[in-house]
Amino acid sequence: MYSSIKEEAYHCNMQLPKLGLVLFTFGNVSVSDRDKSVFAIKPSGVPYEELSPNDMVIVDFDGRIVEGNLRPSSDTKTHAVLYKHWDGIGGITHTHSTYATAWAQSQRDIPIFGTTHADHLTTDIPCAPPMEDDRIAGNYEYETGIQILDHFKNHNLDYKELEMMLVGNHAPFAWGKTGLKSVYNSAVLEQVAKMAFLTEQINPSAPKLKDALVKKHYERKHGRNAYYGQ
Template sequence: MGRYDKLKESVWEANMEIPARNLALYTWGNVSQIDRHAGVFAIKPSGVPYEKLQVEDIVVMDLQGEIVEGSLRPSSDMATHLVLYKTFEKIGGITHTHSPHAVAWAQAGKSVPVFGTTHADHSHLPIPCTPMMAKEQVTGNYEHETGVLIANVFADINPVEQPMVLVAGHGPFAWGKDAAASVYNAVVMEEICRMAWITLGVNPQAQPLPDYLTEKHYQRKHGPNAYYGQK
């Protein structure tokens, strides 16, 4: 058994959740997971359709962005993942998709308010949307600069308390303790974005949930005295 087989299998399984959860068409997405002890992360290869993706296709990278194991090129978003892993030291997996409702908010350049308890159950914070990238960022190291853009938005936001972001004009990124958790958060983000879109269609003047209700739902699931679920 190879040194990175378990890591690659976890990343393959998480990537297969993208089409299973209708988060992206064709090759429009990627998932990675880091092994901080080994100093590597594994990621989907670029442009490989999900129906053809095999565990052995997963590419293992070091933290300098060099291939450690794999014969295929890594996802074109690899440099974005690398910046986020270096910046957010407590995360272990990252998912990027082009799920339609999240992309719609990103294309509109709008953060998603906490309109209801479904959102608050997962984060007590709005889903932030980055500024639009400047021309010099796009013509430079674009994928690296995408990661820097996200990191700058989170300068004053705890990435554990808000594991979701929208990149203006582009789409969603989500993260978590591992690859599977990051996909879960990507699914939740798409559903929250869909619900928020419907909310504004029903009432364009809809207001965010009161703070006391937002905090109640967030703390009962994530706070020090959380009581949601089983022990």
């Protein structure tokens, strides 16, 4: 019944070590079936080389296990919150990739320094502040999802336009219309984070990309008259 999203989730999770986005079991990808209001996600703590499609766990949008013999990722409730509140996203990727996580630990947005960043976004990549103590002591993974939602709401951000962010002192999250798009966005986030780090090492006073270049690079890929690609 759920073989399609299990296969897709497995394939997406296997991209993470190939792309250098995870070490050991430091990450997960989920893929949703919105018609059935469920998603498939990596089981908790299982090394990637030991995974199979049948190991993927099916969970509903309230975080309840629907099918599977293994415990789902410890981040499952965070994924569930995002699927439940954000229509249209089909996949979510969470990693502890080195450079993006370093920015999260620094509690800093990633500045838009160059055209690589602007090819994908027109703004800095936001970093939510660290979670309050009472929320940490409560339903932590659920509260992480609420923390992401609140940051987007409080800063008037659009999750359909900005498909990635950092959670302060934690790590990056990315999403997209499909599981593979969420993995792609996670890889872009890591590369942009690395470039921004190196930029500040070379020139601590480096200015942000000027508006004209932001507009040009974003719109040539995403605007009404986009001409990038075939």
